[in-house]
Structures are given as structure tokens and as C-alpha cells.
Amino acid sequence: MAATRRLSHSVAVITINHPPVNALSHSLRRSIAKEFGDASKDSSIEAIVLCGANGNFCAGADIKEFGSSTLDSVSLNNINDAVERCQKPVVAAIEGVALGGGLELALSCHYRVANVQARVGLPEVLIGILPAAGGTQRLPRLIGIPAALDMIVRGRHVPATEALQLGVVDEVVKANTIDAAIQLARKVLGEKYNHH
Numbered sequence: 001m002a003a004t005r006r007l008s009h010s011v012a013v014i015t016i017n018h019p020p021v022n023a024l025s026h027s028l029r030r031s032i033a034k035e036f037g038d039a040s041k042d043s044s045i046e047a048i049v050l051c052g053a054n055g056n057f058c059a060g061a062d063i064k065e066f067g068s069s070t071l072d073s074v075s076l077n078n079i080n081d082a083v084e085r086c087q088k089p090v091v092a093a094i095e096g097v098a099l100g101g102g103l104e105l106a107l108s109c110h111y112r113v114a115n116v117q118a119r120v121g122l123p124e125v126l127i128g129i130l131p132a133a134g135g136t137q138r139l140p141r142l143i144g145i146p147a148a149l150d151m152i153v154r155g156r157h158v159p160a161t162e163a164l165q166l167g168v169v170d171e172v173v174k175a176n177t178i179d180a181a182i183q184l185a186r187k188v189l190g191e192k193y194n195h196h
């Protein structure tokens, strides 16, 4: 399990990979933190796309590690804060599911592109906990308190088209989600340069 990084022109594509659903285990979080930190510092990289392998963005915290001592070291909150604060545009490319901590990671990105088949949600309530990596702050800021509360208290999986209407994601595509995220990042970069 690891996060890997490739370059598409000046956009770094960081792929989260922990089969089958890219649950955020301790070693995956450590790997994401390293790849993201390196990409943030690399002056040849202008923007970053985060995506998932195995047909999914990420199903959230690794439930199988709950109760172990690894939960706090390399915290998802720290990763999400670093993503949000990044000076380069960061775009999440969401395929399959972005659930729980997976959606919280995507919410920390500056933009989200989803495949039309994707689903997003904060299902923590269904396992008796609350979203604990910024989702209860970032989701209401993005879509307003009533819609965010509805997602948080029901824990339902929201289809991509509804997520677009709600404002959880910025764009929905039928195919080539990662390419679309790269294009969005490059468009944002173009706008940035045109304003200077």
C-alpha cells in the first residue's frame, strides 16, 4: 500500500493505492504525507491532482486499524490541513467512492472532479462515530449547514450528479476523470497567470 506520484506536464498526479478500497491505513497516510509534501516543495510542479487506484478514490479511515495505537501518528487532520494550505491548486479526481475520511481528504482539495458513477458521503454515523478529519467544518462551509447536516446525520451515499447540484463537487464527467482533473488544474493555473 502506497501513494505513488507521476508527472503530467507540470501537474503531479498522486495515486492513493491500498486495495480494495484505498482505506487510509497508517502506512498509506504516511506515504500520502510524503508524496504530497515532496510535490508541494518541488518547484517544477505547478499543481497537484489526488486520485485513487482500484476504481475508488478512498473509503475513509481504515476501520480494521481502529483500536490500534497507529491512529494518531501521521494524522489525517494534518494531511488535510497541508492539502488545504497548499499554495498550488489541488484537485481531487473522484472515481468509485469518496467516503468518510476519503471525502474529508477530497474536501480539503481546492476543487473536486467526479466520475458520473461516483458516490460521496460521510457514513461515520452508521458505525457510531462522527466525521473527525474536518468534514463537519469543511462540508457546511461548502454547501451550507442544512445540506451538510442531512449528509452527516443520515450517512447516505450521494450520487455524483446530486453532489454536483449540492456543490460538493465542481464537475462531473462520464470518463477520463483524472485527465479532466488535470485539465481543470491547468485551467486554474492559466487563470492565475492571466491575472498577473
Ligand SMILES: CC(C)(COP(=O)(O)OP(=O)(O)OC[C@H]1O[C@@H](n2cnc3c(N)ncnc32)[C@H](O)[C@@H]1OP(=O)(O)O)[C@@H](O)C(=O)NCCC(=O)NCCSC(=O)C[C@@H](O)CCCCCCCCCCCCC(=O)O
Pocket (backbone or CB within 6 Å): 020, 021, 023, 024, 059, 060, 061, 062, 063, 064, 066, 067, 068, 071, 076, 077, 097, 099, 100, 101, 102, 104, 123, 124, 127, 129, 130, 131, 132, 133, 135
Ligand atoms: C467502500 C464500500 C462502499 C465498498 O462496498 P463493496 O460492496 O464494493 O465492498 P465490501 O463492502 O465488500 O468491501 C470490500 C472490502 O473492503 C473493506 N473495507 C471497506 N471499507 C473499509 C474501510 N473504511 N476500512 C477498512 N476496510 C474497508 C471491507 O471490509 C471488505 O474487506 P474484506 O476483507 O471483507 O474483503 C463499503 O465497503 C463501505 O461502505 N465501507 C465503509 C466505508 C466507511 O464507513 N467509511 C468511513 C470510515 S470512518 C472514517 O473515515 C472516519 C473519518 O472521519 C476519519 C477520522 C480520522 C480520525 C480517526 C479517529 C477515529 C477514532 C474512532 C475509533 C473508535 C474505535 C476505537 O478505537 O475504539
